[in-house]
Amino acid sequence: MKDNMEGRKLVDQMDVKFQTRDVQVYYGDTHAIKDVNVDILDKTVTAFIGPSGCGKSTFLRSLNRMNDTIPIARVEGKILLDGEDIYDPKVDPVQLRAKVGMVFQKPNPFPKSIYDNIAYGPRIHGLARNKAELDDIVEHSLRRGALWDEVKDRLQEPGTGLSGGQQQRLCIARAVATEPEVLLMDEPCSALDPIATAQVEELIDELKQNFSVVIVTHSMQQAARVSQKTAFFHLGNLVEYGDTDQIFTNPVDPRTESYITGRIG
């Protein structure tokens, strides 16, 4: 019966990026994610919301196999990227992560110059044939990260010397530089002040023209502002998934409504 269902869902829809089927994630004996089925669309911002500890980060990290770096984590079920199972033994997680980039909660620039931070991914993956091309990639990525004008005169200064908001945009530019198809962001604004947050949100809005963006956020306003699709998680379950407008104005599940109106969280 399960095969049946998969057969139906696996029909290639051009605009679906990720399809997940009955995904379970365990940390040792803890069952952190239960039966999650979701279709994440291309060129769309999808927000994951839900109370702390409900498994948003865990699910996000299973989309680019970052959970592989946690020895006790175990993922079951199917996660398809463009129809291909990313947990298939043939798939190299390292290459997968080049396609599915990630931005973390706390800005984590490398202790290198701004230029080398951006050039890190392109160098590893051999995206530039020569210095001029690499320069182009760096400039292009910084422009897309809305950071170029602020740093173009000090590309050789350490990335750690930037302000928090600049650092986070640097990390986004760094992720963009490897030309991923999907960008995963785990609470990218939680360490930022309101001005920096606004800049990053603006950036996310532009990024969706080229990428599929998945963003975990604690702020309902942020989810409402930047996303077109919203998934509400609760205690490891995906409770409700739909258009952001519908979730915020007319939620189906009572738990979603309680959360949105501030009664659980």
Add this chain to the structure above:
Amino acid sequence: MSPLWLLILILVLAIAGFAIGRTRAMASVDDHRKLHSRPNYYGTNVAMLAFAPAALLLAVWVVAQPIVINASVSHLIPETSYEDAGALNLIMSDVKRVAEGLDVAVAQGALSAEEARSIRTEFTDVRARLGEVGVALGANVDRDVLRAAQAYRARAATGTWFMTAAVLIVALAGFFFAIREARGDFRARNRVENGILTLLITAASIAILTTLGIVLSLLFNTIEFFRLYPALDFFTRLEWAPSFSGRGGASALGILPLLWGTFYISIVALLVATPIGLFAAIYLSEYASKRVRAFAKPLLEVLAGIPTIVYGLFALLTVGPLLVSVFGNGGLLGVDWMGGGRAVMTAGITMGVMLIPFVSSLSDDIINAVPQAMRDGSYGLGATQSETVRQVVLPAALPGIVGAVLLAASRAIGETMIVVLGAGAAARMSLNPFEAMTTVTAKIVSQLTGDSDFASPEALVAFALGITLFVVTLGLNVLALYIVRKYREQYE
């Protein structure tokens, strides 16, 4: 009263004071919740005031009294009977020995107290009398020495009497003062806290003052040395050839060959220890599973607990012969570079092995301090583990690792036993690492062992060597700690 008994007495007073103070404070209010502090604080306050000042006075007195008496008694020795300060010191130790002998004789009843005070060398064979009670003297007792010894005893007795009185007065004064204070509204708790603070500060100052004392003693002896031997020669001469027969000018005491040996051996040691220690640290912190780590890390650290003399034996018996069998005459390589087992290489390699756990343990801590977020960032961009280690973790940890290596270097420079046994004793400036050389530390040992005359430049040079070494390692340590601290701040 002897200092020990005095100490016991004031201790008893303090314990009694604790009980009395506590009781008095409780009795001063109808409900002991009205006390400013908990009752024990009142007791402690009394005990503290009864004990601490008196004990402090006692300690100072016990240290100061012999010094003062020594100085005053030494005037009784006629200046004609000694030539220099060293000879006077010898006479004064005779004086003390005779004085102690008289004490023993009185205690055993062989002499009456009156006799001990008044016997004269002219009428009594003091050496024989003291011999009877088991105090052996090397020579017949000189008239002046006996006089001085008797004066010494008299003054010591007076001093002790005054000490007993003073300590008891101070103890009792503190005791009664504190008892009077032990009333409900007195802030005993704050006073006791201050007392504890003072104790802690004292402990910290002792550590610092000791260091200062060591430096000063080195410094004075070094100044003394430079009076006998020109400083310029010491720092610039390329020759080390102390002569123990002739004095002063006959010796060549240039530090450069020793520094050369020290640095050469240290560099070999670091060339061994740094890569191996660092790779071990990378393996342990980045690749090893929890189980391997739990077992390998302590094992590596056991290496650090081996006494250096054991490494010295290892150099002498294993590393040296092994190297000779490879690089020596008729060795595996067919070259004849190495004459004997003792060489820069022997000591350097052994010292390197000794430093491996030091480097690896420090580097491991430092690598572990690199935030996981940094690694995640790299993995998130599709980097492999080894790319992450090489391009993110190591650059991030580099300042700390440099600091660790500098700390290791200062250990290598100060290391003694391995070079004494492994490097040889020849002070030589050569580039050949298979030749025997020696180091500053090894020479300090050899200049001060055996019969050395502490007034000669050949012995005093050890202090100049010591302080030079101290300055070099201190500089390295300060630099290393500065770098490590800077690095820590980066991630806080």
